[in-house]
Amino acid sequence: MSSEAVxxxxxxxxxxxxxxxxxxxxAxxxxxxxxxxxxxxxxxxxxSALFExxxxxxxxxGVWGARNGARFRRRLRQFFTLSVEKSxxxxxxxxxxxxxxxxxDYRAWATDHARQTTG
Known part of the structure; x- marks a missing residue:
């Protein structure tokens, strides 16, 4: 995990x-x-949505929708410390x-991705 806040x-x-x-x-x-x-x-x-x-x-x-946003942030927290701006x-x-x-299927994606990153 990165010590710098994202x-x-x-x-x-x-x-x-x-x-x-x-x-x-x-993000x-x-x-x-x-x-x-x-x-x-x-x-x-x-x-996904791209803002520039x-x-x-x-x-x-990023993504839209409350549940998608929560899943998105949860995954990011595995790699970074997050600083949340409500704007x-x-x-x-x-x-x-x-x-x-x-x-x-989010669960299938998460399982496949874990296999790819761990070996």
Whole structure:
């Protein structure tokens, strides 16, 4: 686990549901890549959102939904100490991906990923 705190942002965003108040959780792209590997969040959650500050070049990636956000943070805590900001990062939604059809089985993903990282 890294001793440096990684900032995770939790905020509401209008892009993911008709009500316009979906909870979104994002972390720096490099941190999410360490925690979720090259397959990324799309394999673990069935989708992801990328927020970008074009002036600074900073990028955050994450998931929407309260339960997905909790799972996302739990996994990040295995690698980093988290500092939670309850506000959006200084960035705009650049893109989001979602898979049609069935959502991935989180337990199956976690089991497969554990096998890949332990040997």
């Amino acid at each position: 900032t995770v942002h939790i905020f509401r965003h209008a892009a993911f549901a008709p009500a316009g108040d979906t909870l979104v959780t994002v 720096p792209v490099a941190c999410a890549t360490i925690a979720y590997g090259a397959a990324g969040l799309a394999d673990a959650f069935g989708g 500050n074009r002036n600074s070049g900073e990028k955050w990636v 959006a990062p200084d960035a705009r939604l650049a893109l989001y991906t979602t898979r049609r059809g069935n959502r991935p």
